[in-house]
Every structure is written in C-alpha cells, then in structure tokens.
Amino acid sequence: MKKFIKYLLLAVIILFLIYSILIRQPAFQDKLLEIAIEKIAIPAPYLPEEDALTAVVCGSRSPINDPNRAEACILVQAGDKIFIFDTGNGSAQNLNDWNTPWNRVKGIFYTHLHSDHISDIGQFHMGTWVAGQRDSKLKVYGPEGVQMLTDGIELAYTKDYIFRNEHHGDELAPLDVVGFDTHTIDLENPILVNDGNLKITAYSVSHDPVDPALGYRIDYKGRSISISGDTIYDQNLVNNSKNVDVLFHESMSLELLDIINKQAKRIGNVVAEIVTVDILDYHTPILDVVKAANEANVKHLVFYHHLPAPRNQLMEDIMYRGVDEVMAEWTASHDGTMVILPINSDEINISSVN
Ligand SMILES: [Zn+2]
Numbered sequence: 383m384k385k386f387i388k389y390l391l392l393a394v395i396i397l398f399l400i401y402s403i404l405i406r407q408p409a410f411q412d413k414l415l416e417i418a419i420e421k422i423a424i425p426a427p428y429l430p431e432e433d434a435l436t437a438v439v440c441g442s443r444s445p446i447n448d449p450n451r452a453e454a455c456i457l458v459q460a461g462d463k464i465f466i467f468d469t470g471n472g473s474a475q476n477l478n479d480w481n482t483p484w485n486r487v488k489g490i491f492y493t494h495l496h497s498d499h500i501s502d503i504g505q506f507h508m509g510t511w512v513a514g515q516r517d518s519k520l521k522v523y524g525p526e527g528v529q530m531l532t533d534g535i536e537l538a539y540t541k542d543y544i545f546r547n548e549h550h551g552d553e554l555a556p557l558d559v560v561g562f563d564t565h566t567i568d569l570e571n572p573i574l575v576n577d578g579n580l581k582i583t584a585y586s587v588s589h590d591p592v593d594p595a596l597g598y599r600i601d602y603k604g605r606s607i608s609i610s611g612d613t614i615y616d617q618n619l620v621n622n623s624k625n626v627d628v629l630f631h632e633s634m635s636l637e638l639l640d641i642i643n644k645q646a647k648r649i650g651n652v653v654a655e656i657v658t659v660d661i662l663d664y665h666t667p668i669l670d671v672v673k674a675a676n677e678a679n680v681k682h683l684v685f686y687h688h689l690p691a692p693r694n695q696l697m698e699d700i701m702y703r704g705v706d707e708v709m710a711e712w713t714a715s716h717d718g719t720m721v722i723l724p725i726n727s728d729e730i731n732i733s734s735v736n
C-alpha cells in the first residue's frame with residue numbers, strides 16, 4: 383500500500399511537470415483556447431428542450447440593493463417561444479451570462495413603468511436585434527405610458543442604431559427592424575396573445591399612485607403561470623390567478639423593513655428611514671401574499687421582487703417566518719430560479735440555472 387501511494391505521488395508530480403512545460407508552449411496554449419471558445423460559441427442550453435411552460439427568474443430584487451441580484455425580470459418559455467416580463471437593472475446581463483437564445487425572444491411585457499422594471503430595455507433591444515437577428519421590430523406590451531418609454535429609447539439610441547448599421551451592415555444590424563413595435567394595453571381587450579396553444583392575458587393590480595399597474599397570466603397547453611408585478615393584496619389578482627400552477631408574487635417583509643428603519647433612524651440615514659415607511663402602502667406583506675395564493679388555489683408560490691432581498695439564510699429565515707404554517711409549496715427565488723411545467727403532466731420542477 384505504501385509503495386502504491388509512493389508511485390501515485392510520483393505519477394502526479396511527473397504529470398504536473400509535463401503540464402507545467404506544455405502550458406508555456408504557444409501551440410498547446412492555442413489548442414486550449416480553441417476548445418474554450420468552442421464551448422462559449424456553442425453553449426449548453428439551460429432552457430428545457432421538452433414541450434413545457436418554463437419560467438426563469440432573471441431578476442429577483444426590488445430597488446433595495448443587493449450585489450448578487452438583478453431587478454425585476456421573469457423569462458417565460460412556452461414551447462420554443464420566449465417572452466420577457468419586465469427588464470430591471472442587471473437582468474439583460476444575467477440572460478447574457480446564461481447564454482439565452484435571443485433569437486427566440488418574441489416580446490417584452492411590462493407590468494408598470496417604475497425604473498426597477500424597465501431600465502434594461504436598451505440592452506434587450508440590442509440583444510434581440512444584433513445578437514438575436516430578429517426579423518421584425520421588438521414587440522413591447524405595457525400599460526399607458528409605454529409608448530413614451532419606447533419612443534424615448536429610440537430617440538436616445540438613434541446614433542447607436544446608425545453607427546452599428548454603418549459598421550456591421552444590413553445583414554447584422556438591419557435598420558428596417560430596429561426599434562420597437564409598441565402595444566399600449568387596453569384592459570377592455572386583455573388577451574394579448576392567443577394562438578390556440580398559448581394565451582397571455584393582462585389584468586389590473588393595485589400599486590397606487592402607479593396606475594395602471596398590471597399582472598399577467600400565461601396559459602400554455604394546460605399549464606399556467608401568473609405574475610403579480612408590484613401590488614398590494616388585490617382581489618383581482620386572486621380572480622385572475624385561479625388554479626394556476628405557479629404564482630410569481632412580489633414579496634415584502636414587514637419585520638426586515640422595521641429593523642432597517644430603526645437602524646436607519648439610529649444612524650441618521652434619512653433616505654432609508656423615509657423609504658422603508660413609504661413603500662409599505664403599495665406592496666404586499668408576505669402573509670398577505672400567501673393569503674392571496676391560497677384563495678386563488680395556487681399550487682406553488684414563488685416569491686420574487688423581495689423587499690428587501692435576503693442576503694443570507696438568517697435574513698431569509700426571518701423574512702419568511704410563518705409561511706410554512708400556511709403554505710405547503712413555496713420558493714423564495716433568487717436570480718436563476720427555474721420552474722419547469724411539462725405538458726401532459728402536473729409536475730412542478732424547481733431548479734436553478736446557475
Ligand atoms: Zn418594483
């Protein structure tokens with residue numbers, strides 16, 4: 383046995399020496415990089431290839447900062463089509479990091495026009511245009527005011543669009559599909575997509591003074607998801623989320639905000655002291671979220687848009703105290719939480735892309 387360990391050690395040392403010599407050789411260095419680039423160029427897909435309704439949290443935080451999370455964003459894949467619900471700060475970078483197939487993004491849906499839900503719109507345009515090679519302008523749906531948002535972005539990016547077209551040409555950066563195809567949602571006609579298999583429906587929520595503020599319900603081949611956007615407890619959300627497989631709901635911890643408020647007061651941080659009180663009247667305390675989910679007979683509840691985002695297990699434990707007693711199936715999401723709902727099944731598979 384001792385002899386075996388001796389030979390093994392010798393072999394490891396010899397292999398290490400060979401590697402140390404090889405890694406300095408240009409031909410070996412080039413070969414290693416070739417392999418690495420091939421892996422980047424042909425990334426392993428993170429979205430399921432099976433026929434399913436899938437959702438990935440591409441941004442799980444609210445405006446309250448967290449270095450490891452992006453602001454509000456949920457990617458939904460129905461079959462092979464991808465839709466994005468809100469584009470908060472950092473969400474486009476997440477999707478780039480995960481090698482999202484931009485060419486399959488068919489539209490963006492905004493819940494409301496707060497900055498933490500819209501700020502990456504320019505990056506989503508760029509990703510679907512040059513990298514994604516879309517064949518039409520980027521479809522955007524949102525509440526009243528969304529046209530101002532897309533007009534403003536088009537104006538701000540006018541020079542960028544022209545420079546990229548001049549440099550890359552019409553094949554890579556075609557000007558006829560640059561910009562947005564914007565749809566202002568009229569809640570008298572709330573069904574926005576309906577192709578027989580996939581239905582996307584907008585519904586109103588209460589985020590006063592943000593009005594209108596919307597939630598969305600997505601139905602695909604018998605599976606279903608509802609997305610709250612920002613809201614207080616709202617009976618209309620309950621009605622529109624009836625019997626869904628998964629409800630993605632914003633999440634506010636009264637306990638954590640109270641602790642932050644007291645500490646802010648103690649150290650003289652006036653902004654944090656005011657904000658932690660101001661936000662209380664237009665978001666939903668966690669136990670009210672659970673109440674809404676249970677009333678809607680939701681099978682699985684996913685918390686996102688955390689106020690504040692828990693930075694460790696202790697914070698998460700304090701934040702979600704009492705939820706287990708009233709809700710059987712729930713998840714506190716982070717960036718990358720993925721929910722797969724295969725068709726012809728009632729499975730709800732929760733995993734993570736990172
Ligand atoms: Zn928000």
Ligand SMILES: [Zn+2]
Pocket residue numbers: 494496589592612
């Ligand atoms: Zn908001």
